[in-house]
Amino acid sequence: MKLSEEIAEFKCSICGSILRISPENIVSICEYCGGLNIVSGIIDCEDIFISTSVNVDKVLEEFLNRVRKDVDLKKISDKLRIVSTQGWYVPFWISRVLIRGEVVYIKRQYRGKKVEIIRNRDSFSEEIDIDIIARRQVKNLALRELIKTYFRQKPQLAELKNLAEDWWRLNKLTILNIEFDRKESEISLREEAVDSVRRIWEDKVDEIEFFKAEVKKMERPKLIFLPLWEVVYEYNGSFYTAYHQGWSGHPLIFYEPITMSRRLLYAIGMFTSIILGSIIGSALSLLTLDSLSDAWWIILFLLFILALIGYRSAKGFISDIRVEKSWR
């Protein structure tokens, strides 16, 4: 077979030993001489920033703290068994973007029986933090929470090129390779910035008649690696997962078993939605017909909320797992 001119043999650049690599590695540490080898091929060291991570003991300590404090888990804490704990660095491209544009929208104002349609034209100028996961078709809930927490807490990051050799020997986490290079990330970040501003407007107004946005300024995208830990635990023969961010070890997402008391709460939720509905319905019927027709959209909203409480409680009652976000 004939290969192209640029052949890469993944051998250590220092001692020439064979490196154990996979497409997921961005760096490989030689098993023989401990030398650092960048094996990604599509990334410049200058763009990479990394957050330090706590060790496995700290993650487990945080996990057990969370179990002890959680209303449901503390009741079953003696029956939980930790199955595995592993961590890895997840790559994200981030940037700050200045976006300007204009929007023509329709907003409906409900005044009594009349619906007033207001058409507005607005200009906007927003500066927003934008991120994308530098991996293909990954929709992991924990990753979204990880990057959200990063923007909230802004932990200190170190430049990859400035990390001491010791750091690589002590760091046991795999640093996942990226699948978007910088050029592609710029396009995706720009596009995501426009989409996110449009989503904000879509959430605010009833209908968009015209929308135009342009990225006016964009910081050079930074590739950041954030540590994520996964703790798998067992309860009653079934496995559940918890995710922790690595810079302080705090939990992000907990998949929890549904206890009997929780199921009872869901049952109470279903009945409460009906009782609450009857009370609200009775209270509303004390209003005059005129004021009722003035507030028909409030009636619809209340009905929607009650139906939602009932439905979510019923789904919770029959489900097998509960997801708790604890990044706050």
Place this chain on the structure above:
Amino acid sequence: MEIVCPGCSARFQVPESVRTFTCPYCGLVFGERVVEDHYYFPVIKEEPYTMLLNFLRRQFGIPSDIVSNSTLKIKYLYYVPVYFYYLYGRMIGRCSGRGWTESEEAAYKGLVASRNFRDILEDYPFPVRGKKFFRKEIMNIGFYQQPEFPEDEARNYVKAYLHKILEDELFRECKNLKEVSVEELRVDFRGLIHYPIYYLEYLYDDQTYSAYLDGVDGKIISAEYPIKLQTKTLQMIIGSLLLTCSIVFGLALSLIVGNPLPFIFSIVPAISSSTPLLTRSLTKKVISSEVKIIQEESRPFTKYIKKFLT
């Protein structure tokens, strides 16, 4: 095709799609530095049927003897081919009386090249890690599927998909578009991935139930299972009780105040809460999915409330 390892000079066969190789003899990884390649995901070491049973036993109302009294009937491992593309497109449109606007999309898209698995793996959230360079050994594991259609056919499909999402986005920006023109439509092939999926069938109480498992992390993509008669009865009782309560309370209050609102306000939440319970009771084989839970959780319902309030 046959290649020669530059490390140990061993000769071995690999498919044409592979550009980076792992020598089965000395472990050297070599090849072209390319963005497109042929990868695979290795399968879990754990027994998939045990993983399925672990998942099943936490399901609400499943018979307590599901582990001891069910038997594995079929276990197939499929290596499903998925083409991966990088898509970039730009479309502009003239909005009646308002000037020009544009839509832009940059995304990765996986296209399942197997008709049997398209529904299961389309838009599937692949694991965040674990991919490896292709090894010829996986062709001998389970049912290794060759892509059912060539790459150029897949490319046309993805191109049409990109056109559609650009058009949809443009229409979200302007309802009254007069002229539409495609500025750029780029579809870059980024490799082929062979993804392991387990298909299992098990017997319980003379009934056959099926399940699909993600072969990489053991996640249950979908699993059928029975539920106990007692649970069905409990769900029916609660569901009926919810409806009865709402009818009795709602009607009574409506008669007292002389207005239908109390009845309407109690029957609507009663219907929405009893429907999942009654549906589950009347279903012969209940289906559950771990993947669906994750997808549902990433769509917060609070945004609809916020919109209503603004």
